[in-house]
Amino acid sequence: xxxxxxxxxxxxxxxxxxxxxxxxxxxxxxxxxxxxxxxxxxxxxxxxxxxxxxxxxxxxxxxxxxxxxxxxxxxxxxxxxxxxxxxxxxxxxxxxxxxxxxxxxxxxxxxxxxxxxxxxxx
Amino acid sequence: xxxxxxxxxxxxxxxxxxxxxxxxxxxxxxxxxxxxxxxxxxxxxxxxxxxxxxxxxxxxxxxxxxxxxxxxxxxxxxxxxxxxxxxxxxxxxxxxxxxxxxxxxxxxxxxxxxxxxxxxxxxxxxxxxxxxxxxxxxxxxxxxxxxxxxxxxxxxxxxxxxxxxxxxxxxxxxxxxxxxxxxxxxxxxxxxxxxxxxxxxxxxxxxxxxxxxxxxxxxxxxxxxxxxxxxxxxxxxxxxxxxxxxxxxxxxxxxxxxxxxxxxxxxxxxxxxxxxxxxxxxxxxxxxxxxx
Numbered sequence: 001x002x003x004x005x006x007x008x009x010x011x012x013x014x015x016x017x018x019x020x021x022x023x024x025x026x027x028x029x030x031x032x033x034x035x036x037x038x039x040x041x042x043x044x045x046x047x048x049x050x051x052x053x054x055x056x057x058x059x060x061x062x063x064x065x066x067x068x069x070x071x072x073x074x075x076x077x078x079x080x081x082x083x084x085x086x087x088x089x090x091x092x093x094x095x096x097x098x099x100x101x102x103x104x105x106x107x108x109x110x111x112x113x114x115x116x117x118x119x120x121x122x
Numbered sequence: 123x124x125x126x127x128x129x130x131x132x133x134x135x136x137x138x139x140x141x142x143x144x145x146x147x148x149x150x151x152x153x154x155x156x157x158x159x160x161x162x163x164x165x166x167x168x169x170x171x172x173x174x175x176x177x178x179x180x181x182x183x184x185x186x187x188x189x190x191x192x193x194x195x196x197x198x199x200x201x202x203x204x205x206x207x208x209x210x211x212x213x214x215x216x217x218x219x220x221x222x223x224x225x226x227x228x229x230x231x232x233x234x235x236x237x238x239x240x241x242x243x244x245x246x247x248x249x250x251x252x253x254x255x256x257x258x259x260x261x262x263x264x265x266x267x268x269x270x271x272x273x274x275x276x277x278x279x280x281x282x283x284x285x286x287x288x289x290x291x292x293x294x295x296x297x298x299x300x301x302x303x304x305x306x307x308x309x310x311x312x313x314x315x316x317x318x319x320x321x322x323x324x325x326x327x328x329x330x331x332x333x334x335x336x337x338x339x340x341x342x343x344x345x346x347x348x349x350x351x352x353x354x355x356x357x358x359x360x361x362x363x364x365x366x367x368x369x370x371x372x373x374x375x376x377x378x379x380x381x382x383x384x385x386x387x388x389x390x391x392x393x394x395x396x397x398x399x400x401x402x403x404x405x406x407x408x409x410x411x412x413x414x
Contacts, residue, residue, distance in 0.1 A: 053202065055201055055202060055217055055264075056201060056202020056203075056214075056217055057202075059202040059205045059212075059214065059217075060202055060205075062205070062207065063205060063206075063207065066207055066208055081214050081217070084212065084214075085205055085207050085212055088207050088208075088210040088212055089207045089208045089209075089210060
């Protein structure tokens with residue numbers, strides 16, 4: 001862990017705010033709340049362009065995430081293709097995040113309660 | 123003459139009817155199993171000396187040394203088979219539909235031709251001299267139409283070499299695989315059963331295939347169960363009901379042993395001979411056939 005500390009993380013979300021629920025899907029997530037951990041400023045990235053794809057939603061979502069400048073992702077499950085896309089650019093991934101609000105997920109991440117995944121979940 | 127045996131609903135008897143028709147067809151015929159996701163016509167026709175040949179789809183392979191990350195290929199690809207992730211161009215070969223556009227537009231010639239195995243094409247011959255052609259999708263392969271395209275090419279070559287009629291056992295459903303299977307047909311035969319499920323999917327199939335402008339006819343299998351709504355639907359839509367196969371235990375037993383229906387008894391033989399004749403009339407009367 002010699003890399004610079006993670007500053008921007010993205011959380012798959014059902015809505016644009018910290019009070020919205022984490023969307024456990026990655027490729028078909030409604031959107032991403034992107035948060036700057038220093039300023040705690042949030043932006044919302046709509047993932048609608050992935051949701052309408054017949055195939056490749058995970059890859060498209062990974063592209064959207066990279067464009068938003070996220071260095072880590074908190075979500076429920078990441079499939080193998082999206083995983084390959086995210087790992088190629090060095091984005092770190094936490095899986096199994098669900099049944100909580102985006103704000104709760106961020107707090108847990110900051111408290112060090114999450115471990116980064118080593119493999120896609122399916 | 124090409125007959126495609128289709129249905130909306132699975133398990134209505136497409137293969138039963140296909141095998142039966144092939145066995146009593148009066149002219150030389152080629153039997154084609156286009157249900158490449160789960161081919162089963164061979165269980166009834168039992169072709170021997172089967173030749174198995176793998177078939178491939180052309181997919182791009184990246185030469186990293188030549189790629190300048192312009193992203194033109196990724197932008198062109200409608201299927202996310204190529205993605206430009208920051209300073210990385212990623213290729214997902216199993217998403218590729220094989221259009222070849224990326225290789226054509228790459229200004230650096232950085233995408234070379236590779237291949238993905240789609241599955242195999244099997245050819246064999248029954249004891250009665252009926253050639254059989256089957257596509258079998260590779261386990262894990264998500265797309266069947268590209269493999270079906272290879273089966274269609276082979277089918278056309280085989281039918282041209284020695285003039286033959288063709289009987290196509292189509293996959294169930296009404297999406298791309300089913301549409302791909304029926305597009306060469308002169309007549310589409312819809313096999314259904316007289317139940318609400320049968321009617322629901324028969325209606326879908328009729329809606330899906332109607333724009334093709336091909337004559338369509340219906341076979342009711344397991345006649346005697348369910349209700350008469352399929353009959354009413356056929357009447358209402360002017361869809362000729364060609365024959366009915368009764369719901370009988372001896373038929374089910376014969377089928378379960380891999381038997382072909384015309385070999386069961388004289389009645390069944392007559393039923394399928396009548397079906398063959400009516401299909402022939404529909405094909406020669408052509409598009410917009412007036413329904414008897």
